[in-house]
Each structure stands twice: as C-alpha cells, then as structure tokens.
Amino acid sequence: MKIFDIEQLAKADKVTIEKQEISSTELMERAATLVFNDIHSKLNGAQIPIKIFCGIGNNGGDGLVIGRLLLEHGYQVIAYVVNYSNKRSQDFLLNYDRIKEVSNNWPSSIKGEDDFPEISEKDFIIDAMFGIGLNRPLEDWVGKLVRHINRSKAFIVAIDMPSGMFADKMPNEKRPAIKANVTITFQSPKLIFFLPQAAEYIGDLQVIDIGLDREYLAKTAVNKQLINKPEAQLLYKPRINFAHKGDYGHALIIGGSYGKIGSISLTAKATLKTGAGMVTIFSPKCGYQILQSTVPEAMVLTDENEETLSNIEFDLSPDVICFGMGAGTSKETTAAFKDLLINTKKPMVIDADGINILSKEKELIKELPENTVLTPHPGELERLIGKWKDDFDKLYKVKKFSKEHKLIVVIKGAHTIIVFNDDLYINNTGNPGMATAGSGDVLSGVITSLISQKYEPLIAAVFGVYLHGKTGDILAEEMSYEGLIAGDIADNIGKSFLDLFKKEMQSEGN
Ligand SMILES: NC(=O)C1=CN([C@@H]2O[C@H](COP(=O)(O)OP(=O)(O)OC[C@H]3O[C@@H](n4cnc5c(N)ncnc54)[C@H](O)[C@@H]3O)[C@@H](O)[C@H]2O)[C@@H](O)CC1
Ligand SMILES: [K+]
Structure with missing residues (x-):
C-alpha cells in the first residue's frame, strides 16, 4: 500500500471532487459516514456518553457529521467546538447548521481553560480537532485541552490524525498530541504512524478507503510503501x-x-x-x-x-x-x-x-x-x-x-x-x-x-x-x-x- 505525503492527499481530495463531480461537503459526508458505520458497529447502540471535540476546519466538520449520525441513531452525544480560530471552513459551517437540526443540544463552544468539560474514564471521546491541516504549534490553552483529554483515561478515537500531531514532527512534552486508543485515518496511513515514538499516540490503526480517485492514487509516485500480503x-x-x-x-x-x-x-x-x-x-x-x-x-x-x-x-x-x-x-x-x-x-x-x-x-x-x-x-x-x-x-x-x-x-x-x-x-x-x-x-x-x-x-x-x-x-x-x-x-x-x-x-x- 502506498503511503502518501500530506500534500499528495490534499491534492487527491481535490482531484476526486473534480473527477467524481461531487462537492467537498459530499466527500466529507462520505468519509465521516464510513467512520460512523465503524463506530456504530462497535458500540452497537450502547448508551455511553460520547463527547466529540471538533475543530473549526474540515477535521471538525468530520466530527460534526459523525455527531449528527450518532444522534440520529439514538446515541448520547455532546459535541464541543474548540474555538481556536475564527476561520471556520465552509464545510464545517454547513455541518454546524445540520447538526443543530437533529438536536436541541447545540454544540457548546470551548474558548479557553474555563470552558473545559469534565471527562470521565467512562466517556467515549471522538477527537476531531485537527487533522492533516495542522501547520503551526497549538496555542497554549489548546495544548492544555489536549493534555486534559489525555489525562481523563477515557477511550479516545482520533479522526484522521491524533490532534496536535504533525505529519513530520514527533509529539513531545512541549508539542502535545492526543493519545488515541484508535486512530481512524482516511485513504492512506501517514508515515509517522509507523514510527516507534508515535506508537503511544496512534493506538490501533484503521485505514478507511474513502474512494479517492483511483487513477490519481495509482499514478502518483511515492517513496514509502506499507508491505502487507498483496505486496x-x-x-x-x-x-x-x-x-x-x-x-x-x-x-x-x-x-x-x-x-x-x-x-x-x-x-x-x-x-x-x-x-x-x-x-x-x-x-x-x-x-x-x-x-x-x-x-x-x-x-x-x-x-x-x-x-x-x-x-x-x-x-x-x-x-x-x-x-x-x-x-x-x-x-x-x-x-x-x-x-x-x-x-x-x-x-x-x-x-x-x-x-x-x-x-x-x-x-x-x-x-x-x-x-x-x-x-x-x-x-x-x-x-x-x-x-x-x-x-x-x-x-x-x-x-x-x-x-x-x-x-x-x-x-x-x-x-x-x-x-x-x-x-x-x-x-x-x-x-x-x-x-x-x-x-x-x-x-x-x-x-x-x-x-x-x-x-x-x-x-x-x-x-x-x-x-x-x-x-x-x-x-x-x-x-x-x-x-x-x-x-x-x-x-x-x-x-x-x-x-x-x-x-x-x-x-x-x-
Ligand atoms: N478535503 C477533503 O475533501 C476532505 C477532508 N477531510 C478532513 O479534513 C481534514 C483536513 O482539514 P483542514 O485542511 O480544514 O484542516 P484541519 O481541520 O486539520 O485543521 C483546521 C485548520 O486550522 C488551521 N490551523 C492549523 N494549525 C493551527 C493551529 N495550531 N492553531 C490554529 N489553527 C490552526 C489551518 O488553517 C487548518 O486549515 C482532514 O484531516 C480530514 O479529517 C475529510 O472530510 C475527507 C475529505
Ligand atoms: K483528529
């Protein structure tokens, strides 16, 4: 299996949207629905408190879609929007409106330490704060939120990447990242997932094929391969x-x-x-x-x-x-x-x-x-x-x-x-x-x-x-x-x- 760079994956998203004549919102719906299906099949309707931490970009958008689908299937969901910036992505905004349609419990906003919710060991956390778009260090209070979530000992599922993790830099004391139990990543695993120092952040890795353009994926040269049985x-x-x-x-x-x-x-x-x-x-x-x-x-x-x-x-x-x-x-x-x-x-x-x-x-x-x-x-x-x-x-x-x-x-x-x-x-x-x-x-x-x-x-x-x-x-x-x-x-x-x-x-x- 090819391991693509972040830039190649972002390009694959674009090419897919053009060639399949779908909107980015539809691609997000597709990707997040696959994640929902997976979580749903494992939780099987269990009434455990689910807390979703959403960023304001497309990773956050994924979180909102997953939240909406979980609510529609009768789960107990609280969604939080981690307000680290005012630059909300289009698809985030659209899905923010959509989740409001299925619940009276609107996502609450976290703007600083005072807003951190309590997290119990028994909670089920979905981490959708940052994905492959992370490009600068977390603000201090966002880093604290990451540590707060990690300290909780709750079960954590990270969407696409554990939040705070850069594709090309190891997390450490100064550069905190979510320590997930499971990371569900889109289309292609990222190189960092296989490096020993990242193991405690990734947990079990699942790669979900979200149907990105086959031709682009086949033609694009990579210098990293994952060796499984087909290879x-x-x-x-x-x-x-x-x-x-x-x-x-x-x-x-x-x-x-x-x-x-x-x-x-x-x-x-x-x-x-x-x-x-x-x-x-x-x-x-x-x-x-x-x-x-x-x-x-x-x-x-x-x-x-x-x-x-x-x-x-x-x-x-x-x-x-x-x-x-x-x-x-x-x-x-x-x-x-x-x-x-x-x-x-x-x-x-x-x-x-x-x-x-x-x-x-x-x-x-x-x-x-x-x-x-x-x-x-x-x-x-x-x-x-x-x-x-x-x-x-x-x-x-x-x-x-x-x-x-x-x-x-x-x-x-x-x-x-x-x-x-x-x-x-x-x-x-x-x-x-x-x-x-x-x-x-x-x-x-x-x-x-x-x-x-x-x-x-x-x-x-x-x-x-x-x-x-x-x-x-x-x-x-x-x-x-x-x-x-x-x-x-x-x-x-x-x-x-x-x-x-x-x-x-x-x-x-x-
Ligand atoms: N593009 C697509 O079509 C798809 C994208 N998907 C999701 O989109 C994610 C990528 O989304 P985005 O590119 O919006 O990025 P993210 O949602 O990962 O990050 C949000 C935005 O925050 C800003 N940012 C970066 N570092 C920051 C920091 N330290 N403090 C404050 N703001 C910071 C960046 O401008 C970035 O765009 C993927 O990881 C995946 O989860 C999926 O929905 C599948 C389809
Ligand atoms: K994430």
Whole structure:
C-alpha cells in the first residue's frame, strides 16, 4: 500500500471532487459516514456518553457529521467546538447548521481553560480537532485541552490524525498530541504512524478507503510503501518443476563463539527452512558437534580456533554469505572479518556482531559489496550511525548512510523499516511475541536464504521481513505471544509461504 505525503492527499481530495463531480461537503459526508458505520458497529447502540471535540476546519466538520449520525441513531452525544480560530471552513459551517437540526443540544463552544468539560474514564471521546491541516504549534490553552483529554483515561478515537500531531514532527512534552486508543485515518496511513515514538499516540490503526480517485492514487509516485500480503504476493517467485538443489543456491553462514553457537544454529535452520538449496556453517571449533546435531542438513566447517573466529578460510563458492550472529568483536574476529571482506565479493547479509565490528572499524564499511543487507536492532543501529534526535532524524540518517555506502538497511522494530536510498518499505506483520532471543538470527537466515534463491537483495530484505513477521503472527495464534520462541519461527517459516496464497476463510453464510 502506498503511503502518501500530506500534500499528495490534499491534492487527491481535490482531484476526486473534480473527477467524481461531487462537492467537498459530499466527500466529507462520505468519509465521516464510513467512520460512523465503524463506530456504530462497535458500540452497537450502547448508551455511553460520547463527547466529540471538533475543530473549526474540515477535521471538525468530520466530527460534526459523525455527531449528527450518532444522534440520529439514538446515541448520547455532546459535541464541543474548540474555538481556536475564527476561520471556520465552509464545510464545517454547513455541518454546524445540520447538526443543530437533529438536536436541541447545540454544540457548546470551548474558548479557553474555563470552558473545559469534565471527562470521565467512562466517556467515549471522538477527537476531531485537527487533522492533516495542522501547520503551526497549538496555542497554549489548546495544548492544555489536549493534555486534559489525555489525562481523563477515557477511550479516545482520533479522526484522521491524533490532534496536535504533525505529519513530520514527533509529539513531545512541549508539542502535545492526543493519545488515541484508535486512530481512524482516511485513504492512506501517514508515515509517522509507523514510527516507534508515535506508537503511544496512534493506538490501533484503521485505514478507511474513502474512494479517492483511483487513477490519481495509482499514478502518483511515492517513496514509502506499507508491505502487507498483496505486496508480498507480488514478490514471491514460484518454484519450477524439475528443480534441483543447485537452483536454490548455497548459503554460507559465518558466526558463533563459545556459548553462542545457538545463534548460528538458528540462522542456518531458518536459511534451510526458507528454501536455500544448501547451507554451510563456518564456526569456531567448539561449534562442530552442536551444529552437526542441531542442524544435520547443513555442512559445518570450523575455524582453527576453539572458541572464536580467527581465520575464515573455505574452499567453496557460496551464492551469499551471512556474517555476524554470536561472533563477538574480539581483535582476532575483527581481523578475520576484515580479511573476509577484502577477499570475497559475494552478496552479503551482516547482522549483530558483524554490525558492531563495522561500527568500531568504520573504514571496513567501504569494503562491503554494493547492496549488502544490514539488519541492526536499535542499539546496533545507534552504534553504526550515531545518536538521533527523533525517529524522523533516524530515518534521515539511515537514508544518508544507505546512499553513501549503497547498502540496504533493515531497521528492526515493531514495524521493521527497510531503507534503500530514499525509499522506505514498512513492514506490517509481526507482533510483541517476536521480541524474544534469537528472533533476529532467524530473520538473517530468512533474508540470506532468499538471496541464495536469486531474489534481489532488496526484495529479499522486504519479503524476508514480511515472511518472518507473518510466521510470528500465525504462531502467536497457536501458541500465544509468551509461548513463542525463535526456534518456532525458524521451524515454521513454511506456514507463511502457504498463507501467501491461501484463500481467506469465507464468513459464515457466504
Ligand atoms: N478535503 C477533503 O475533501 C476532505 C477532508 N477531510 C478532513 O479534513 C481534514 C483536513 O482539514 P483542514 O485542511 O480544514 O484542516 P484541519 O481541520 O486539520 O485543521 C483546521 C485548520 O486550522 C488551521 N490551523 C492549523 N494549525 C493551527 C493551529 N495550531 N492553531 C490554529 N489553527 C490552526 C489551518 O488553517 C487548518 O486549515 C482532514 O484531516 C480530514 O479529517 C475529510 O472530510 C475527507 C475529505
Ligand atoms: K483528529
């Protein structure tokens, strides 16, 4: 799914109004009716106090339409107009008149702190103060109202965006924004919704298709994509009949140290389970027996050193090399990694201590082959590119790093983001159950495996992250978040392939 910029969305509204020959009021009615339908289906007529905070622009207009529809369906609604400016939008004014027609309780106006209503924990709040039109800091008293609403602990549904949130700046103490339980957004999610620092403001995200002009949406180029099943399906390369294991490549997994052999064992297993034709593991000597018994399908080569890697020599020609899991960052391992980089120019995936070594020995970064995939978790990323001010600054720095070194960076997190040049691919699978030891080692194996099967490294990273997360989602349903461990993900990657083309269950009666 494309993720559009705010300007593109505003343009899409305009184009839609022209091409569908509808008024902006009709488009607002359409959008707000869809939100109403959703809320109505969940509340199902429940007589709970609903308080709607409306701005004076079109986001406020949405709030008034939702309020009118709720009143017409017998809900208890109080609408407030947050009077932060005198510049009311046309569609706000029109809908202000319309809501008066269905209720004697006219919307009351909030002009300052004295007008703040009491909000109980049991209230249901609809936040329609600001949407994508917010373009300057909130006035002091409006910020206070936002904090007042947040403090209430009431259930909050934000329309289009949590009010106070800018599309390109993180909320913070000085820049307050509504902390919604649910954000219902129109047509396209906004990038900020997927950044970790915004998570506590967004709550559960729902995207509503309000029927903006298909042609405009299809033609307009974006550099941000959300990866769901339809996008992942397009990345899959079907297998041919009569294939043999050579067709799916030979992956070499290098890493491990005394006490950390499990990491490469997980990576190797995931590489095989994702479909690589052959896997060889290179580890310190102490890994030999463990690896031969835990991953019998893989071949094992060992370093002359017992406990850490010191000299990575092999007499084979792998299609891809994955380096770093459990390797440590000792002097000798660093030297061995350096030799490996200088002597081989195979496609590479670098994880964990591989990234830590690159962070310490920055000149080694230029030895990485173009399109190498790096898979840092936040701590590793910070060591690699330095501290960032906020998540936007982080993305800026990673894009710069990617362009400068021609590398693909997989920023691991709740929504893992794959960065290549200025392009962002935001993954939408995965769950908190996957925050478990070794989950990253498995991901490296999945990506390595796809490269070995001749997927382009960027596609391998995007598709691999999707499959890894999807497997976690399928397993969490079977075994809970708590019960899920990395080995389960490695063992069950096949389920995410099966799921790719599985027909969704028809609802009963269909
Ligand atoms: N344009 C359309 O056709 C549609 C728009 N829709 C809604 O319209 C919203 C955008 O509406 P608007 O562009 O009117 O903007 P908003 O309603 O988000 O903001 C209201 C207005 O306040 C002003 N403003 C910005 N920052 C301010 C501040 N800090 N203090 C005081 N005033 C400030 C701006 O001039 C802005 O136009 C969307 O988020 C969505 O909710 C939906 O109804 C769908 C259709
Ligand atoms: K809002």
